Amino acid sequence: xxxxxxxxxHLITATGQRVTLRCSPRSGDLSVYWYQQSLDQGLQFxxxxxxxxxxxxxxxxxxxxxxxxxxxxxxxxxxxLELGDSALYFCASGxxxxxxxxxxxxxxxx
Amino acid sequence: AQxxxxxxxxxxxxxxxxxxxxxxxxxxxxVNLFWYVQYPGQHLQLLLKxxxxxxxxxxxxxxxxxxxxxxFSFNLRKPSVQWSDTAEYFCAVNAxxxxxxxxxxxxxxxxxA
Numbered sequence: 555x556x557x558x559x560x561x562x563x564h565l566i567t568a569t570g571q572r573v574t575l576r577c578s579p580r581s582g583d584l585s586v587y588w589y590q591q592s593l594d595q596g597l598q599f600x601x602x603x604x605x606x607x608x609x610x611x612x613x614x615x616x617x618x619x620x621x622x623x624x625x626x627x628x629x630x631x632x633x634x635l636e637l638g639d640s641a642l643y644f645c646a647s648g649x650x651x652x653x654x655x656x657x658x659x660x661x662x663x664x
Numbered sequence: 665a666q667x668x669x670x671x672x673x674x675x676x677x678x679x680x681x682x683x684x685x686x687x688x689x690x691x692x693x694x695v696n697l698f699w700y701v702q703y704p705g706q707h708l709q710l711l712l713k714x715x716x717x718x719x720x721x722x723x724x725x726x727x728x729x730x731x732x733x734x735x736f737s738f739n740l741r742k743p744s745v746q747w748s749d750t751a752e753y754f755c756a757v758n759a760x761x762x763x764x765x766x767x768x769x770x771x772x773x774x775x776x777a
Contacts, residue, residue, distance in 0.1 A: 556707055596769030597754060610763035651696050651758060655708040
């Protein structure tokens with residue numbers, strides 16, 4: 555167990571819908587990272603937050619947004635969902651240069 | 665732009681065979697390097713990391729990796745694999761002083777008992 559909790563584990567929704575993925579970091583970790591893992595593109599870095607502030611942005615679509623709350627949990631919001639958004643979404647947390655990954659949320663867009 | 669290449673997408677080995685998974689990165693500055701493993705149905709776990717010092721780093725479960733700066737490589741090795749090493753292996757690079765991590769596309773290793 556990495557100490558990083560992601561909910562829900564599975565999410566099935568339809569195209570055009572909006573979903574929210576939640577991540578609780580390890581106790582004491584200030585950084586939260588979001589990744590998308592798909593079969594054809596591997597593990598893609600989306601965005602990082604540190605203590606509530608956005609710190610780095612990767613290949614995150616404009617339809618996607620994230621935030622980190624004062625209690626350090628983070629949410630990734632995905633809107634206007636498309637079939638191609640079906641993937642495993644991982645959250646990771648870290649206090650230094652090492653990241654600890656959650657079990658992921660598997661999103662299926664039908 | 666930074667990138668990470670893992671040349672082998674699928675590797676099949678018999679138990680006790682030796683393993684070497686390639687990882688090359690492109691970035692001109694100083695980097696932190698990582699190998700992560702994802703066992704079937706589980707989350708990614710850190711196998712080993714290199715920040716500085718001895719370029720040969722040892723990780724968990726008998727894995728090691730060697731950083732060769734001149735070749736921009738960080739290959740993962742294990743002298744004798746076990747069936748339980750069946751997993752997907754990811755190389756990752758972080759350009760020091762930045763907060764972005766670039767992962768390779770992964771190598772799926774299947775070890776036959």
